[in-house]
Amino acid sequence: YSRSSCMKLMPALLAAATIGSFNSALAQEKILNLYSARHYQTDEALYANFTQQTGIKINRIEGKEDELLERIKNEGANSPADIFLTVDAARLAKAHELGLFSPVSSKVLESRIPAHLRTEDWFSFSTRARVIVYNKLSVKPEDVQNYADLANPKLQGKFCSRSGSHPYNLSLMASIIAHQGEAKAEELARGMVANFARAPKGGDTDQIKAVAAGECGVAISNTYYVARLLRSTKAEELKMMERVGIVWPDQSGHGAHINVSGCSVLKTAPHRETAIQFLEYLASDQAQRYFADGNNEWPAVDSVKVANPGLEAMGKFKADKLPVKNLAMYQTKAQIIFDRAGFK
Numbered sequence: 001y002s003r004s005s006c007m008k009l010m011p012a013l014l015a016a017a018t019i020g021s022f023n024s025a026l027a028q029e030k031i032l033n034l035y036s037a038r039h040y041q042t043d044e045a046l047y048a049n050f051t052q053q054t055g056i057k058i059n060r061i062e063g064k065e066d067e068l069l070e071r072i073k074n075e076g077a078n079s080p081a082d083i084f085l086t087v088d089a090a091r092l093a094k095a096h097e098l099g100l101f102s103p104v105s106s107k108v109l110e111s112r113i114p115a116h117l118r119t120e121d122w123f124s125f126s127t128r129a130r131v132i133v134y135n136k137l138s139v140k141p142e143d144v145q146n147y148a149d150l151a152n153p154k155l156q157g158k159f160c161s162r163s164g165s166h167p168y169n170l171s172l173m174a175s176i177i178a179h180q181g182e183a184k185a186e187e188l189a190r191g192m193v194a195n196f197a198r199a200p201k202g203g204d205t206d207q208i209k210a211v212a213a214g215e216c217g218v219a220i221s222n223t224y225y226v227a228r229l230l231r232s233t234k235a236e237e238l239k240m241m242e243r244v245g246i247v248w249p250d251q252s253g254h255g256a257h258i259n260v261s262g263c264s265v266l267k268t269a270p271h272r273e274t275a276i277q278f279l280e281y282l283a284s285d286q287a288q289r290y291f292a293d294g295n296n297e298w299p300a301v302d303s304v305k306v307a308n309p310g311l312e313a314m315g316k317f318k319a320d321k322l323p324v325k326n327l328a329m330y331q332t333k334a335q336i337i338f339d340r341a342g343f344k
């Protein structure tokens with residue numbers, strides 16, 4: 001070789017050596033970078049417990065889903081993010097569509113998480129149901145047994161909801177499309193709009209409060225908001241909940257619509273093995289209890305039982321077993337249907 005080609009090689013070799021040692025230093029650091037759109041105080045114990053068991057430190061970046069996704073996209077190949085954690089199948093589906101996730105094959109996850117609650121690249125770790133809440137004075141429970149009943153003209157001027165663009169409503173509508181087709185789904189959306197007591201506004205808790213106050217006769221809510229109020233330490237909230245009845249919808253049909261909290265390993269994850277280890281930890285009995293109970297949700301792992309007075313007060317129910325993948329599939333259609341029906 002000539003001296004000049006050697007000189008040319010040197011910087012490249014040096015760079016390679018530097019990157020090599022940098023990588024092994026990172027690997028030895030035992031760190032996991034978690035981008036989380038789930039902010040529950042109770043999750044602290046969940047993370048602390050992982051660090052205690054493994055010595056792996058968790059760096060948490062918290063933000064809104066869209067901000068975090070935007071940030072991961074902008075960081076590109078240099079993103080320090082190992083894991084994206086969020087609530088709602090629609091949001092997980094969106095990140096999948098952006099090509100941010102990497103498939104994970106894990107015997108632990110496959111045996112612990114039921115097949116309908118996982119895809120090839122994202123996994124659910126807890127579930128919540130979308131239930132019907134009604135005012136005991138103005139609505140009869142037999143009139144609101146199914147989601148389809150919300151379109152019944154009997155309920156004219158009584159139905160309240162958060163926005164039709166919200167992922168919780170989009171996922172519910174996606175499940176209706178999956179089970180009954182687009183025409184039925186649109187009929188339901190139009191019927192609900194015709195029954196509005198007011199234009200959509202606020203969150204699920206606001207709907208429950210408006211139902212209790214009699215401003216609305218009936219609404220839909222995720223179960224953890226109901227459970228939170230049923231477990232409230234405020235006397236006036238407990239009093240308020242006495243006026244609210246809860247129905248598990250579609251019990252003689254497909255069952256109550258289920259949504260999830262979940263996460264995935266990012267394609268650009270600098271600590272892929274550690275990230276998979278964390279996902280497997282989330283599927284463990286102890287982590288499942290922290291993860292689900294902290295937000296009044298159900299563990300994704302069937303064998304894990306949680307004793308939660310708020311959830312128990314709502315009783316037992318049949319859950320829809322529609323694969324979360326299918327919820328993702330019909331998000332766009334669901335939005336088009338809500339738009340066409342004028343469900344803002």
Ligand code: FE
Pocket residue numbers: 222
């Ligand atoms: Fe929520």
